[in-house]
Amino acid sequence: MTTTPNPAVTTAQATTQTTTMTMAAALNAALRDALEADPDVLLIGEDIGTLGGVFRITDGLKDRFGADRVIDSPLAESGIIGTSVGMAYRGMRPVCEIQFDGFVYPAFDQIVAQVARLHYRTGGTVQMPLTIRIPFGGGIGAVEHHSESPEAYFAHTPGLRVVTVADPQDAYSTMRAAIECSDPVMVFEPKRRYWSKGEVDTTVTADLSSARVLRTGTDATLVAYGPLVVTALEAAVAAEDDGISLEVIDLRSLSPLDRQTVAASVRRTGRLVVTHEAPGNVSLSSEVIASAVEDCFDHLEAAPERVTGFDTPYPPAAVEDHYLPGIDRILDAVDRTLGRRNSREAA
Amino acid sequence: MTTTPNPAVTTAQATTQTTTMTMAAALNAALRDALEADPDVLLIGEDIGTLGGVFRITDGLKDRFGADRVIDSPLAESGIIGTSVGMAYRGMRPVCEIQFDGFVYPAFDQIVAQVARLHYRTGGTVQMPLTIRIPFGGGIGAVEHHSESPEAYFAHTPGLRVVTVADPQDAYSTMRAAIECSDPVMVFEPKRRYWSKGEVDTTVTADLSSARVLRTGTDATLVAYGPLVVTALEAAVAAEDDGISLEVIDLRSLSPLDRQTVAASVRRTGRLVVTHEAPGNVSLSSEVIASAVEDCFDHLEAAPERVTGFDTPYPPAAVEDHYLPGIDRILDAVDRTLGRRNSREAA
């Protein structure tokens, strides 16, 4: 199954100037520039070559770099990752695409038992500079297995870096950094934001492990990542109308976590709300809350809140908007931490 | 690789009286009684038939019930689970054995995208009464992939019940309940406790979703599950010598969580320590702490503590005792929650 590609995405031109582009174009540019910069970089995945990927993220790259560097792989996710492990043994830096979030599970063993461990297993002798790109998250009205948020599985797995991107600049810079990193990096791309636009400066570099404060505020800290960063910022604007000042943090790196940035914020605001699309049970929000409690228990003025997908499989498209955290559910949770009237009291 | 089977384990005799037996024998008895009770129950896994399983948990069962009901499967975990899904469609109740914790990953897709979802996917039409048995945890001096604690992956997955067992009686009763349950149940068996002995009454039934308070106490709540339940109880005894009264909870069900039992305890003690062998990041302890904070923020007198495996792959056997939570690390954390002198202050 594919989602409708946006015809507006075209292969970005090589440039170091700031340009307005979609996140999809920014990712395309990052891959192109990485292929250009390092002959050991190669891309591998299903339909990424001739088709340019079902989201067109790799559009034009096979024509430009050839079928040996932009490899259409057989239809087997374990093979995509396992083959890349072997290539990494031989000095290559494979960038693997998993076509949709829900298709990463057949590759689970290769990711958690091989990619994540070979450096440790070999006492540091072998490096696994793989980048594993996964379009993730819901909100696009798709059929089953096309809207998932499997990041917690990988954040729990030692030996992986797990990062998310939230806007075109972040997407460009993070993808470049991920490919340059000598460790395996899983990059979760929020597919419903692929067509969001922003300024991109291709000379800007990112580091892979820090969160960023996107908006400062004083009443509560709102932590989001990936697709919900935009939602969180919108919630902060809406909260302002209600006289509530929210500090918005884009977590960016899900593993390792940037606990310091979160803790510093919570120490100032005394309140914490965490949001993501994945089910809440044993999730990133569990961890962010547990960490914040460990790091700044004495500063917390109310119980932290989470606004997440429910503990159900991803539901049919017709009800996904009820499943996905939106502005109202976030503000309701903010109200709870602030002791303001909220849904649970109203009920 | 196998671990040395204990020759002491023999197939238990059919009985409803209370008998002293090892956990391995209790599990064997539970499987035998389930096969006896319901012709739709069958066992499937690698080396479970002729060999009786590398831990001898299925010893004697093939001879008794035949190769059609105690099935030696080809060497493919995805196939073991996927085949069982098809059998469940046809009314069978397969009990699958994954030989060791570290071999469950090739079956990940079939577990999380099929077993866990078919009931939801089909609007309740299809039932998946699979039981998936996994010997888990470390402490047996094994080579890589034989000492893991992958429970967090499954606890995060909606649509699965995830339970652990801690002593022979619990093992017997929980296994029977898991096999009778119409939902998929993953049973994590603490392999280093297989040879621990206890009284088993085969008429005792268990429910799958409740935690149990194994020891009451007043100063702090210590939550454990699986192999660390014994350790937690020992820590409580040691703490008593120091004048500290620990309440020990065996979580038993990792999904769904019995939040009420934990919260009720924490409300009384005001302090919480959670321990497990798995890495702490995005884990069961993250969740237990986040839930407790949500449920009883106002009763917490100190930041909850976790004592877990580190965020590294499972290390070589020579250093595993440093990796695994032991009594001293648990007591150190207890001291922290109580504001008593502890390692971090001493340092």
Next chain:
Amino acid sequence: MLTTTSAPDHDLVAGLVQPLYVLAEDGTRHPDPTLDPLLRDVDEELLTGLFLDMAVIRALDDEAVALQRQGELGLWPPLRGQEAAQIGLARALPSTDFFFTSYRENGLAWCRGVSPGEMLSVWRGTTLSGWDPFAHHMATPQVIIGAQAHHAVGYAMATKAQGKDDIAVACFGDGALSQGDLNEAMVFAASFRAPVLFFCQNNQYAISEPVALQATVPIALRPTGFGIPSLRVDGNDVLAMRAVSLFAARHIRSGKGPMFIEAVTYRLGPHTTSDDPTRYRDEEELESWRRRCPIARLERHLEQLGTDVEQLRAEAKRRSLEATTALREAVTTLPEPAPESLFENVLSTEHPGLVRQREQFRAFRNSLAPEQADGQQTEGSSA
């Protein structure tokens, strides 16, 4: 190169170079010593029945594409070009044999009496799954490529253990041949002599990827390496499809273990309505396959037999209209799921966490202004 003279001592079957067929492209009947005995019951009624089935599912398929274009469906995977493969199989098996398919087998679903609404709801996004698998002896579409093959084998092992003689059918595409699961399923099927039919519609593509990427030799050769006998058949020849399906089902039902059919066919439409096939294949190739249309071929054959083809066409039109009208009606009357339904059927037993979450959800919705609660909560824009 090394070779040996003696053949292996198991049943190896492969029509590798030229797929089996009994209808030539011009509609003439081609004799085939193996398939002919299976075609003895073929009469005009049977042939016109197959024709009408194919015509109707093509019409249904086209209508679903139209509905998607009109925004009534989120997505649709067209089967155009694969009608003979699906009808030939479905009409050869008793309705109690159990299908485990992927998403493109709507022709099978049609033959199994799946209603238009049941067929569409998953593509409209109102359910995850359209019908009761037990009512139709057909599992609902599997999206994870290859996963259903294990299910079919397990089901077949169970029918055998129960001493029943119904069989299971695993349906999948050429792309699925690369997945570990599909190959593992053949191992299990061979080892346990499971009464299962592996049915591959080789429609030449897995989205944009040509079959040559998944298999450098004919697909029908793959199962032979697992000890599973295999047939390669012209998937656009509905008569041959029916005959090999009868042949395979008889083999399997007689206790000889699994069998494999590769139906060589072609997907004339896009992978799904989201796909742009012009990016990966050219008009010439497409045209050559359009000329091999399975429906036209059978029509030519019927013409040669003296059937009143005009009248048959009219009947096909009438039935198609009936079916597409029902489809169109069904799609707009499909019940919208209640928001709270998302909490249902996660487990069949109680889950306190979900009970709590549903309560909170209810309270949250009650707290919203009526127009919000009715529709959707405020959503983050997608810029």
Next chain:
Amino acid sequence: MLTTTSAPDHDLVAGLVQPLYVLAEDGTRHPDPTLDPLLRDVDEELLTGLFLDMAVIRALDDEAVALQRQGELGLWPPLRGQEAAQIGLARALPSTDFFFTSYRENGLAWCRGVSPGEMLSVWRGTTLSGWDPFAHHMATPQVIIGAQAHHAVGYAMATKAQGKDDIAVACFGDGALSQGDLNEAMVFAASFRAPVLFFCQNNQYAISEPVALQATVPIALRPTGFGIPSLRVDGNDVLAMRAVSLFAARHIRSGKGPMFIEAVTYRLGPHTTSDDPTRYRDEEELESWRRRCPIARLERHLEQLGTDVEQLRAEAKRRSLEATTALREAVTTLPEPAPESLFENVLSTEHPGLVRQREQFRAFRNSLAPEQADGQQTEGSSA
């Protein structure tokens, strides 16, 4: 049954009924038109070299078993019976071809110059992995059955992309044939014509499970269904093993893509030192394979050629003693890892969480009474 007369148009090679061999069990030389040209360089020096290799690795293997029984190793997977398969392969390939193996290939490791300590540390539990894969062109043991096959294929794809002519070898057992990964790896290898050799030691068992459970037809037939030519060889005939390995490597190196070797052999020992094989196989079977001992066979051959076998045996004994002495020394002098080492090499870049955890660990250990910190913390009893 359906059959076709014409063969598929690709290279299909299978010695299916009788595995290829050049040494009969009584040691006499059996002519084989394909292998003979590859044996022209065989002289006494080469033969005695192979003999000594096999004798020494058997001695090493026995010594490791003894060390395990004495509590010096946690576990050991004996290779007894499989010496010819491993030595024949290793001695046919240049030392720059890269091996990706599972855990039983200590004969290959020996030929690649892996030191005794490097070979034992993982089984003693002091490391997860014994040696530098790049120094020996051999990855360290893979425990997840089948996973390494993908690695070999990827490595081979990379050597090809780099225009180099070294090849990769995936080594695995009969059990691995059931894993999805192994089969997927053959798909990738065939599609990309990867210069990779699939090397299966069919030792008849996967722990307790006989090979018939994983494959109902000869294993060598499996790859042919993927378009990969295949050879079935007597794995207890070191000369044949060497010849087919040369043959396959030449084929692969010439750019013709992957090849597969099934070495038919037998594991004479237990699966590992933890295993009790009497539970699943009988003495008679074992005895019949003991009679097919690969070392004895070569010795008989050498005897027939007039070699001074007494002297050779003495030399083997001398070298074996040297090797086993080194092994015994190595095991007791293996460095114990420092407790803090468990935090090292999780990532190659900094991880603040691990830095914090290591600090806390250090503080915790410093807080313990000296004798505790030195040894272990108090452990929960295992009742």
